[in-house]
Amino acid sequence: MENNPSIFSGRLTKFRAKLREKDIDGALITKRENYIYLSGFIGTSAFLVITQEAAVLITDFRYVEQASSQAPDYEVIKYQGSILTAINDVLKSKGVDRLGFEESYTTYDKYKEYKAKLEVRELNPLQGMAENLRIIKDEQEIGIIKTAVKIADGAFQHVLGVIRPGMTESEVAAELEYYMKKQGAKGASFETIVASGERASMPHGVASEKVIQTGDVITLDYGAIYKEYCSDMTRTIFLGKPSEDLKKIYNIVLEAQQRAEEKAVAGLKGKEIDAVARNVIAGHGYGDYFGHGLGHGVGLEIHEEPRLSMMGDLVMEDGMVVTVEPGIYVNGLGGVRIEDMVVIHGDQPMILTQSTKEMIII
Ligand SMILES: [Mn+2]
Structure with missing residues (x-):
């Protein structure tokens, strides 16, 4: 990650303000x-202790050097033996009495250990304090996400020239992933979905050994991880001339996608944007065949807040990055989904995904 130190100290400042609001001292x-x-540290093991005055990163031998260079705002402490002892020592030396912990990612076992071994007066759930800051992306994050999207767009262009009858879905997935890595991606942001023929009626049909044949509809849903940030896109294409039913479904999904995307604007709730697509699809009689939410936030995680679904109560704000991905799935026939990534930007949604949404027949 290109560590601009001021960005991370700015995030620490915001996080500390939230801690004060909740009266949590560490x-x-x-x-x-x-x-x-x-x-800013991107290794696979770290424990942060953040108080109003201190920022400590505890890690093991493997990561001390990396942590020191990637997280200059932090005092890096190496632990050997018990991580709980190391955390407890830091809590004591920093005078933490009311400790906040990440309740959604703490197993019951760990919680019992915290209770038994950490010498603090209170253990308080942080209630998504960091996740809530992550919802609005800053300029650096949007720049990285744009590159992640561009890599996925390039892979789509690449795979259009490669798909042939006789290939398996897994081979197509491998082409997408190989291309993305060649363009600088760390990997795929989730298990690549290549669902062809009748399998396209499975919204999450991950690539299988099925051989792709002329006449198949093919749903490609995939993304890249670039500098730890994810992208996510879906296109549905046809190998040979599609049936009238599938053509009709394609055009309905496209209309729903475009109409909803135009409404991905600041001030609307996730569920209001979801309703735009849902009403288009229901209006054509396919309401029962769109069984998932319209979209989700994307960032360091492939699925994060805000949710664009019937339950999405969060109001859109500038800097949120979301997907818009309606679909129609008909058992025995196949399915169509079209997905772009969009940045909320006043009343002018910034559509990141550039691949064409015109019907593609190869
Ligand atoms: Mn998605």
Whole structure:
């Protein structure tokens, strides 16, 4: 990650203000996406202790050097033996009495250990304190996400020239992933979905050994991880001339996608944007065949807040990055989904995904 130190100290300042609001004097952060966000350290093991005055990163021998260079705002402490002892020592030396912990990522076993071994007066749930800061992306994050999207767009262009009848879905997935890595991606942001023919009726049909044949509809849903940030896109294409039913479904999904995307604007709730797509699809009689939410936030995690679904109560704000991905799935026939990534930007949604959404028949 290109560590601009001022970005991380700015995030620490915001996080500390939230701690003060909740009257918590120290936070223990163990979830990888959260410690990346707050410190800049991208290794696979770290424990942050953040108080009003201190920022400590505890890690093991493997990561001391990396942590020191990636997280200059932090005092890096190496532990050997018991991590709980190391955390407890830091809590004591920093005078932490009311400790906040990440309740959604703490197993019951760990919680019991915290209770038994950490000498603090209170253990308080942080209630998504770091995750809530992550919802709005800053300029640096949006820049990285744009590159992650561009890599996925390039892979789509690449794979269009490669797909042939006789290939398996797994081979197509491998082409997408190989291309993305060649363009600088660390890997795929989730298990690549290549669902062809009748399998396209499975919204999450991960690539299988099925051989792709002429006449198949093919749903490609995939993304890249670039500098720890994810992208996510879906296109549905046809190998040979599609049936009238599938063509009709394609055009309905496209209309729903475009109409909803135009409404991905600041001030609307996730569920209001979801309703735009849902109403288009229901209006054509396919309401029962769109069984998932319209979209989700994307960032360090592939699925994060805000949710664009019937339950999405969060109001859109500038800097949120979301997907818009309606679909129609008909058992025995196949399915169509079209997905772009969008940055909320006043009343002018910034559509990141550039691949064409015109019907592609190869
Ligand atoms: Mn998605």
